[in-house]
Amino acid sequence: MSTLELLPAVDVRDGQAVRLVHGESGSETSYGSPLEAALAWQRAGAEWLHLVDLDAAFGTGDNRDLVRQVTEAMDIKVELSGGIRDDATLAAALATGCTRVNLGTAALETPEWVAKVIAEHGDKIAVGLDVRGTTLRGRGWTRDGGDLYETLARLDSEGCSRYVVTDIAKDGTLQGPNLELLKNVCAATDKPVVASGGVSSLDDLRALSGLVPLGVEGAIVGKALYAKAFTLEEALAAVAS
Numbered sequence: 001m002s003t004l005e006l007l008p009a010v011d012v013r014d015g016q017a018v019r020l021v022h023g024e025s026g027s028e029t030s031y032g033s034p035l036e037a038a039l040a041w042q043r044a045g046a047e048w049l050h051l052v053d054l055d056a057a058f059g060t061g062d063n064r065d066l067v068r069q070v071t072e073a074m075d076i077k078v079e080l081s082g083g084i085r086d087d088a089t090l091a092a093a094l095a096t097g098c099t100r101v102n103l104g105t106a107a108l109e110t111p112e113w114v115a116k117v118i119a120e121h122g123d124k125i126a127v128g129l130d131v132r133g134t135t136l137r138g139r140g141w142t143r144d145g146g147d148l149y150e151t152l153a154r155l156d157s158e159g160c161s162r163y164v165v166t167d168i169a170k171d172g173t174l175q176g177p178n179l180e181l182l183k184n185v186c187a188a189t190d191k192p193v194v195a196s197g198g199v200s201s202l203d204d205l206r207a208l209s210g211l212v213p214l215g216v217e218g219a220i221v222g223k224a225l226y227a228k229a230f231t232l233e234e235a236l237a238a239v240a241s
């Protein structure tokens with residue numbers, strides 16, 4: 001059986017590494033330099049970094065230069081997201097050398113463009129499905145963007161290679177991942193799913209590892225690492241065993 005991939009998160013707001021609660025602007029707790037955080041996860045053995053430009057996602061500016069510096073400093077794979085919504089922002093994101101990008105709002109608001117870039121870039125494009133219940137949310141999770149399963153079927157038909165599924169109700173809360181949601185999404189698509197939101201303990205990671213045979217490929221871990229609920233080394237050992 002494959003091992004669950006772990007993607008420690010660095011979310012950047014106003015130049016700082018932060019964690020939000022439910023993705024709400026204004027709920028930030030700051031954790032200092034994004035580069036230092038990313039390097040710490042790399043030193044601890046991460047194979048992936050999940051890097052988010054929150055200002056670009058919220059439409060409150062961007063941290064593009066900083067995000068590029070962090071990506072260029074990494075020897076590990078980087079999944080980059082936030083504000084990638086047109087040719088220019090996609091080109092800038094891919095030019096950082098990141099391994100793949102996540103598209104959120106664009107998949108809800110400009111589906112023709114997303115179908116085009118999926119066709120052009122294949123598995124360098126993942127789609128972030130950020131949901132409340134089964135309703136997708138875009139523009140910094142402030143606007144409804146349609147039904148999860150209808151959108152998933154459309155993206156599948158367009159050849160989308162991977163989905164990053166975030167339960168907004170769980171994100172930043174340390175309440176455990178939404179395993180039912182993940183099972184339902186895995187039942188609806190053959191494509192790999194990266195789980196996001198709610199991881200609080202090593203047992204949560206073991207539970208997500210149990211979903212690998214269903215199609216869960218990886219898990220994004222944020223607040224639990226910053227709050228020192230466990231170390232990344234402990235997390236990597238938990239999913240390896």
Ligand SMILES: O=C(O)c1ccccc1N[C@@H]1O[C@H](COP(=O)(O)O)[C@@H](O)[C@H]1O
Binds near residue numbers: 024057141
């Ligand atoms: O990760 C967060 O906490 C988050 C909170 C609020 C909005 C977006 C967030 N993160 C990721 O940003 C991209 C969406 O950006 P866009 O809509 O494409 O501009 C997506 O990967 C979210 O999971």
